[in-house]
Amino acid sequence: MTMIRKTMLAAIAAPVAGLVVMSGFAAPAMAQRDPAYEAARSNGTVGEQIDGYLGIVGQATPALQDMVNDINIKRRTVYTRKASENNATVEQYATTAGCQAIARTVPGEKYQAPDGSWKTRTSAPPERLPICP
Amino acid sequence: MDRRIIHAGLMVSCLLGLGGCINVAAPEEPIVIELNVNIRAEVLYRLAEDASNTIDENADIF
Numbered sequence: 551m552t553m554i555r556k557t558m559l560a561a562i563a564a565p566v567a568g569l570v571v572m573s574g575f576a577a578p579a580m581a582q583r584d585p586a587y588e589a590a591r592s593n594g595t596v597g598e599q600i601d602g603y604l605g606i607v608g609q610a611t612p613a614l615q616d617m618v619n620d621i622n623i624k625r626r627t628v629y630t631r632k633a634s635e636n637n638a639t640v641e642q643y644a645t646t647a648g649c650q651a652i653a654r655t656v657p658g659e660k661y662q663a664p665d666g667s668w669k670t671r672t673s674a675p676p677e678r679l680p681i682c683p
Numbered sequence: 684m685d686r687r688i689i690h691a692g693l694m695v696s697c698l699l700g701l702g703g704c705i706n707v708a709a710p711e712e713p714i715v716i717e718l719n720v721n722i723r724a725e726v727l728y729r730l731a732e733d734a735s736n737t738i739d740e741n742a743d744i745f
Contacts, residue, residue, distance in 0.1 A: 581743035624744045632737050638730055642723070646730040650738055651745055681724035683731035 586617060597660025597668055598651045600679060602629065602644030607660045607668050649682035 583591070590596040596618060599605040603622045606614055625647075626640070633643035652661045655671040663669045663677040738745045 583743055621744045628741055636733055642726050643730055646727045646734040650734050681727055683728045
């Protein structure tokens with residue numbers, strides 16, 4: 551039963567993902583990145599900012615802007631809840647997450663250096679804010 | 684004669700020392716800014732583990 555349910559979920563997950571995003575449903579906790587988001591990370595059209603949010607690296611298209619806005623609204627919701635739980639400000643929590651998100655980028659992905667410029671992650675550690683844990 | 688010179692020297696160094704103290708007390712602002720940076724870093728360290736878990740639990744948006 552569970553197996554069948556999982557298979558069915560997997561089969562409908564991809565086409566439904568866009569609708570779920572638009573309708574504002576909370577995605578399952580262990581959900582993976584949407585293929586469009588994964589592709590945008592890999593080809594460097596989006597990157598991780600210092601402030602804990604996703605940024606557009608080059609020319610913004612309406613579709614790209616929508617995707618980035620959607621992810622950032624969700625991130626902000628999570629940051630707000632977690633900051634409250636940890637007696638921190640949203641900015642403090644978001645910056646901490648930004649430190650971690652930049653550290654977790656893989657070679658080829660873009661991230662924002664402390665000077666604000668976009669860098670491409672290599673196998674070397676990324677340039678991060680001195681206050682990053 | 685030598686003692687007088689030594690005394691004069693001590694007085695001068697005391698005055699210089701006093702002047703030094705006043706000068707050290709003057710730039711209060713940079714010290715405050717540095718404190719804020721330390722406090723911020725401390726907060727980020729405190730939040731690090733929780734933020735790491737948050738990223739794992741929300742893998743679709745990170």
